[in-house]
Amino acid sequence: MSVRVRIAPSPTGYVHVGNVRAALFNWLFARHHGGVFILRVDDTDLERSDRVYEDDIKAGFDWLGLDWDEGVDVGGPHGSYRQSDRFDHYRQAALDLVGRDLAYFDDRSPEELEALRQRATAEKKHPNSYIRRPERTATSGAIRFSVPQDAPVTFHDLVRDDMVFEAETVDDFVILRSDGAPTYHLASTVDDVDYRISHVARGEDLLSSTPKHILLTRALGGSVPTYAHLPLLFGPDGKKLSKRHGDTSLKAYREGGYLPAAMLNFLSILGWSIGSDRTIFTVQEAIAAFDLENVSKGSAIFDLDKLAWINGEYIRALSADSFREMIQAPLESEFGRPFSDEEWTRVTLVLPLVQERTKFLTEVPSQLRFLIDEDLTFDRDSWEKIMTKEGVADILRVAQIRLGGQGDFDAAAVEAALRAMLEELEVGAKKGLQPVRVAVTGSAISPPLFESVAALGRETTLARIQESLERL
């Protein structure tokens, strides 16, 4: 059987990581089996859907490299399409079901329905069974699917194994709203049938809707896809990840200095494992090893610490050139102007050292600030902790003299000069170098000192030491 899967996000908010992980699993599954991956925009809720969010979904998938298949026969271009373009089709499908007596018009009011519900509860009947075809026949209103009561709905879920739902626990659900718009159940099922979707891998929150989709699929004459209900993702607070939280949107990570490959790797290990002793692996390796049967049942917590670590791993694995390239735009936008060649030369000198200690691309500008800004801003805590100690003035004065000589000013020369200073004052490296660091970089925490000083250049370095001496 050829594998055809789809991811069907609703463009009602910035795409959140839970959906992205579902997309990733579908994508890995499709790629593993040489199948087709379709992007369907579930915009049946016209009120809340917005093109901005649709663009965000696509930008996010692009960023991660989750390419949907182009040229697939799903109407729209590039293997993606919008349900709002097919409303007439859904409506017709609903009408056909009514014609075949598999669905019916329902013009009962919410109050009427609520009364029925209360009665069902009082009579200890299944609370879901209150919505059934009424005696009277309506010719307008919403269209409900008439759930057959003859047999339970059973299916084998790739993640949950065998599932059984008694028919009486499934209510007659609305498939077409009274305004003519299809509901999610209808549109989704019609599409899955029309586009011959073979596997539906989605969040566990849809598990209890699955009987509805199976029943509808049969009524529509389609073949029932294989389902796989993925465990849900939870936030660090243990609550379900929600679009309401900004930091659960992919967008936040796209803009927060994360590498797409790191994000992909991280999402992959949430509910799935490539092996007992591997955490870092490539997408190719994931594709080769992935299968839906191996997805775990338990829900997972989105662990930002682990993501940060993985991101650092990926950043460190970058070549110096890629890192430089990656950092250029954010750097220049942070400082509001392109760098001169001379500035790039200076930055490049310490960049590999910065790369080693970077977890997020966004933290790079602050590490390089001392090389770019004319005026140094001193970190207050660093100053108080280091510069108010005994002997700092001597250290700075001697450093000034030692660094002020003629000749080379590369890292080795700087180190020699500063070590000579330490020897002259008989002070240890730990104690003696920190004042110089603060004077030159403005902070007690910086890239390695000798390289930093060399990158800054003799003139600026001396000026900064002088400035600190005057501030003491």
Next chain:
RNA sequence: GGCCCCGUCGUCUAGUGGCCUAGGACGCCGGCCUCUCAAGCCGGUAACGCCAGUUCGAAUCUGGUCGGGGCCGCCA
């Protein structure tokens, strides 16, 4: 309330009756290295929710129990 799902270190997980005095990773703690911070290296902390049962033997099977979660919309 009804229906359904889940339950191994704080977190992500390996584990499918004996290889488990439960392995790896993140985090955390300690040490080494060291010009700060990282990185790296070494070591440590820490889990099979609980109770029965099946079995020579259970994290693995069964029942119960407790706990967590999802869904019960003319949202998706």
